[in-house]
Each structure stands twice: as C-alpha cells, then as structure tokens.
Amino acid sequence: MLINDTLQLLSSVLLFLFVMGQVKFAIVYCVPLLFISTATFQNTPLILATMSLERYVAIFYPLQRPAAWRSDRIWIIILSLWLISCIFPIIDYSIWKRDPSVDVLSTPVLCKSIVVNSSPIQTLFKAAVSVLFFAVVAVIILFTYVRILLETRKLRQDRVSVSKAMHTVLLHGFQLLLCMLAFTSPITETLIVLHANWLPQDVAFFNYFCFMLIPRFLSPLIYGFRDQTLRGYVGKTFLCCSNKVKPPNLSYS
Template identity: 65%
Template sequence: MQNLSSVQINATSDRSLTVIVKVCVVIPIFSIFLYFIILMLHTFASHRHFLESPRYILFTYMLANDTLQLLTSVLLFLFVMAQVKFALVFCAPLLFFSTATFLNTPLILAVMSLERYVAIFYPMRRPSAWRAERIWLIILAIWLLSCVQPVVDFVLSKPRSAADVLTMPVQCKTAVLNVSPAQMLFKVVLNALFFAVVAAVILFTYVRILLGTRTMRQDRASVSKALHTVLLHGLQLLLSTSAFTIPFTEHLIVLHVGWLREHMSFLNYVSFVVMPRVLSPLIYGLRDESLRTHMRRSPLCCSARGCGSSKVGHRGSKGKSPGK
C-alpha cells in the first residue's frame, strides 16, 4: 500500500511539473504577441492616415481577429491543463469564438489579396465596396461566413437534456460538440472549401498582377511590393492550413516514436496553432516600412526613448502616404 501511494505521488508530481513547463512555454509566447499587437493597434489609433486606407483597416481587423483567436485558444488550453470543468452553456461561447476566428483568418487573407489587386488595377476608380468608409461591409460578410461552421456544430449537437447543458460539468474541448459523423463530414468539407477558395483567390491575384506588370504604367516598385504581399498571404495561408495536419502527425509520431499523446498534442498545439497565429501578423506588420517607422516612435516601444532624432524623422515622413 505504501509503495502504491508513493507511485501515485510521483505520478502526480510528474504531471504537475509537465503542466508547469507547458504553461511556461505558452504564456510568454502569448505575452510577446500581445505586446506587439497592442503596439500596432496604438500606432494605428495614433496616426489617422492608417485608418483611411482599406489595406490597413483590413490588417487591423486581422490583428483583432488573431488576438481573439489566440486568447480563446490559450484560455481553453489553460482550462484543460488545470482540468477545469464547467457547464456547456459557459463553454459554448469559447468554442464558438475559437472556431469562428480560426475560419476568419483565411477569408481575411483572401480579401487582403483582392484589395491589393483592386489597388493596382483600379487606383483611380476603386469600387465603392473597397473604399475605406465601406470596407466594414466586407468585414461583416467575412464574419458571417466564419460563423456558419460553429452555428451548424451547435445545431447538430444534441445534448441529452437542457439540464445537462446548464448543470453538467464538462471539459471544454471541441470534442464536446463534435459527436456525430455528420458534423465531422460537414467540418471537413467546409474547411477544404474555405481554404481551396482562398488559395485560388491568392493564386489568381498573384498571377494577374504578375502578368499585368508588362502593360501597366504604374510604379514598378509598388507593383513589386504588391506581389510580395500576395506571396506573403500565401505563406500565411500555409501556416493556417498546417493546423489540419495535427491528427495525422499525432497518429504517426505516437505510433512510431512512442511519445505520450498528450505531449504530442501540446507540441502540435504550439507548432500549428499558436506559432502561426503569432508569426503571421508580426511578419506582415513588421515588414511594412511605414508602420515599422511609426511603431519605433511610439511611447509603448522600448526603443522609443533612445530615438533622439524621432522628431526630425517624423517631420520628414509626415507627408508620406503608406506604401503599397
């Protein structure tokens, strides 16, 4: 009996150490991401010309969406690590926003690629829907499309009774709602359709801009930046789709390497869910020269105090419009 008690204590101690290590990996990554997001949003709010550009409005929306996605994802991760259970009625909103914001990302990338296409080919007669004051209609359409899958999940999931939803504690995981083969089939088909359409849009805009450079009279530097931006959207899409490899990588590595499934799930979570969401907006935002310059002068930036020539630089770049 004493040996059994000792084994249980050691197992509990090992699990506690594992949980602490996992939390200490995720929380600093999320904190660094949150700092840069707050810095970018503060920069946008402090300089009005950013909010007059459809490109930067869409990018701001992407920042807000990725922040909400990571926030709900990290909360669900912490609940699982702490083995917290609560009623499905409180778990459902977290699962809803986590799924909707996840699907939001590829749609935003498609719209941002189309915005570059419109800016290059219709600079003087931009369609009204793509103007800064009307771009919110496109954002609303993106959000409504992203809500289709979680709404269907809730409709198809059938709890045993209303009392179960209000009182029965459950571990807040996506599997709580994915209980029928019809749900899984719908999710696979919808995800494949989302990412196939987005990939087609990004490929179309890139090829169209590339072929159109021979006949366009626009500044070649602007066109080159647009091409690089569309390519970056393709990279961001690949990072987003990497999350769908999780079931396959878990099965293969657990089968051939012998890792515990919970450790493999954590590695996949960090590699394919957290890191793509962290890197995607940071790479896109920090490569923008205009945004990067204003971020360095922000009082929230740790290097702002050392910029002795910030005022001079600000005067020199005040009249510049954001690059394409």
Template identity: 75%
Template sequence: MQNATEFSFNATSQKTSVIIKVCVVIPLFFVFLCCIAIMLHTFTSHRSFLDSSRYILFAHMLINDTLQILSSVLLFLCAMAQLRFALLLCVPLLFLSTGTFQNTNLILAVMSLERYVAIFYPLQRPTFWRSDRIWIIILSLWVISFTFPITEFFLGKQNPAADVLLSHVLCKAVVVNSLPVQGLFRAAVSVLFFAVVAVVILFTYVRILMETRKLRQDRASVRKALHTVLLHGLQLLLCMLAFTHPFTETLIVMHTKWLQEDIAFFNYFCFILFPRFLSPLIYGFRDQSLRKHIQNRFARHPQKVRC
C-alpha cells in the same frame, strides 16, 4: 507500497509536465499581446492608416487573431487544469475560437483582393473597397465565419431536456461536437475554406504578375503588391498547418513513446499556436510604413514605451 510510490511519481511527473507547458505558452502569449498592442496603438495614432483599406484590413486581422489566440489559450489552460464547466459558457468560447480561426483565412483572401483592386482600379475603386465602406466587407466575413461553427453545433441535435446551466463538460470541440456528422461537416468546411482562399490568392498573384510584365512605369508598386500577395499565400500555409495534426500524431506515435497529452500539446504549440503568433508579426513588421512609425515611437520615448 511500490504501487503507491509509482502513483505518487506519475502524479508528480504529470504536474511537472503541466507546469512546463503552461510556462512555455503564457510568456509567448504575452509577448504576442505586447507586439499587437504596439501595432494597434500605432494604427490609431496616425490618420493615414485609418484612411487606407489595406491597413484597416490588417488591423482587423490583428484584432481577429488576438481574439483567436486568447480563446485558444483559455481553452488550453482549462484543458490543462481539467476544468469542467457549463455548456452555456463553453459553447460561446468554442464558437469564438473556431469562428476567428476560420476568419483569418477569409481576411487573407480579402487582403489579396484589396491589392488586386488597388492595382487594377487605382483611381476609381468600387464602393465597398473604399476605406469608409470596408466595414461592410469586414462584417460579412464575421457573419460567414461564425455561421459554420453554429451550424456544426446544432447538427449534433442536442437533447432539449438537458439543462445547459447544469451540464458540465470538458470544454473541447471533440467533446461538445463528438458526432461523426459533425466531424465530417468540420472537415468539409476546412477543405472549402482552404480551397476558396487558395484560389483567390493564386488568382490575384497571377493577375498582378501579368500586369507587372505589361506596365513600363510604376513597376515598383506593382512588384510590392505581388510580394504582398505572395506573403498572404505563406500566411495561409502557416494557418493550414493546424490541419496536419492527424498525420503528425500518427508519425509521433510510430516513432516515439510520448503520452497522448504530450502529443496533443506538441501539435497545439507547433501547428496551431506558433503559426498564429508568427503570421501577423511577419506581415506587420515587414511593412515599411508601420515599421518606420514604430521605430520612431521607440526612438522618441524609449523610457515610456511599455507593453
């Protein structure tokens, strides 16, 4: 009788925990979508944004991070509900989540390089950095970002006899890509992405800083570019918080008696989800032109503004 009571209590406690986690994530998700929708609508409503490589790249980052958070939240809800579904549906969702996660870092590097090009080649930009050709760079980023998760999946040497339509699994990367070689490949790719992006941001920051000291005129625009590159470095650090989860899990296990699923949620919310919410919003609402247009939109149509 006591065992039945304890089981009933544990089941109720687990359901309550799941409800609380969902109620924390979903409202933030919709607030994020609301802010992104406002910014993207502002971009498409003003031709000046569409003629600027800088704003095109930023709009691309907003779309990419929206897809990343959308796929991440879907995977989170499936994990909370312990849903099992076919690999045919699970693998593309994992590809989207991983590819867009890595794509954010590449976009930050390209946005820093765009500021570098704008400072050092203000009158005659290279062809690929013009607003009508920037889509070539954007397409290249998508190809690079999705090459690595696809490669990681096929490193697993999936059984050709397995029917992807009938094989139902928990849709988690650690379940689908569970081999040691896949984990090693994933870690190597993460280090490579971080190193490349960090070097690019550091290079552009130092070069623009040196240019600031040389120029006697138009220092304001150069300093603004310098602050933008520094902000990209902050965004990179926020994105890289996702890779601290092995250390945070160890610390939490040592100092608390949390359940494994609670530790996983804490890491997911604090080091993956929240930085993704924060990063584009900081950059977007910091921009004076974008913020001015958004304020004007709210001032002119306060009763019509909806998320």
C-alpha cells in the same frame, strides 16, 4: 487580421489551459469559447482572400474601385466576413445531438470540440467547410498573384507599386500555408505515437504550440517587419544591445 488572431489566441489558449488542467464546467459556458475559437479560425482565410482581392482591385481598377473598398466603408466588408465565418458554427451546433444524460446548464464537462461535435455528420460538415474555405482562398490568392505578376512584366512605369502588391499577395499565400498547418495535427499525432513514447498531454501541447500558436505569432511579426520604420527601430535596438560595452578610459595623472 490582428484583432481576429488576438481573439483566436485568447480563446484557444483558455480552452487549451482548461483541458490541460482538467477544469470542468457546464456546456453553456463552453460553447461561447468554442464558438469564438471556430469563427476566428475560419475568418482568417477569408481575411487573407479579401486583402488579396483589395490589392488586385487597386492595381487593375484604380479609378473604378467599389464604394465598399473605401476606408470609411470598409466596415461593410469586415462585417460580412464575420457573418460568413459565424454562420457555419451556428449550423454546426444546430445539428448537434445532445446527450440526454448531460445537462447543458449544470453537468460539468471538459470543454473540448468533441463535446459539441460528437456525431459523424458534424465531423463531415466541419471537414467539408474547412476544405471549402481554404480551397477557395487558395484559388483567389493564386489568381491574384498570377495576374499581378503578368501585369508587372507588361508595365514599364509604376513597377514599384505593382511589385509591392505582388509581394503582398505572396505574403498572404505564405500566411495561408501557416494556417493550414493546423490540419496536420492528426498526422503528427500518429507519427509521434509510432516513433516516440510521449504522453497524450505532451502530444497535445506539441501540436498546439507548433501548429496553432507559432503561425499566429509569425503573422503580426511578418507584417511588422515589412514596415521600414519598425524594421529600422528593431535593427537599431538589436545593434545597441549587441554592442559590447567598452570600459572607460581612465587616465591618472
């Protein structure tokens, strides 16, 4: 998740800076950045669903865990998630109808998603894929959370591990909500245009900062504060910084 979010932030920040700075370059250099940004964005809900299923399998089938869930073979699942998240951008770009007046190798353009997603078919395909991804992940997280919650009420022993698993799945649901904030940008753009006289650049920066950057920054912070060692270290650091420095007690004889 951290690697995926890091790639998402790097690619999206570069794209945002290029657009805000009106930097133009050929489509052949723009497509890789757009591809990484789209693939990592779609990979996030898949990772959340997989982590929830892993907690579910660990609670209900501790002795019958599939071989792919073992730590030495987890790369199989990671590779499968990346392949699934990369397939849909490839299909999207394959149905792209290129403008004859634009040379892919030499014509400078603003690197925006509309450059390679200009047809209505691509827009519909992208919306359908996004809705499908988040709907499937929401169902998986809700199913695993309800099952683990019911199992917590039944068990009298080992309630601590089951409770931790339930909190983990609930955390994944919260992360999914943070990811879905990216789809609210058209609504916020309309509201800002109607009620405030903001420049288009200001609206774009507000949406990007609130609905793309902040959710990606909150995700590692939430996971970090769940660790007792890190939480204790941060608490000690802030307590040390908050203590007032007392003046030395100087006594003169």
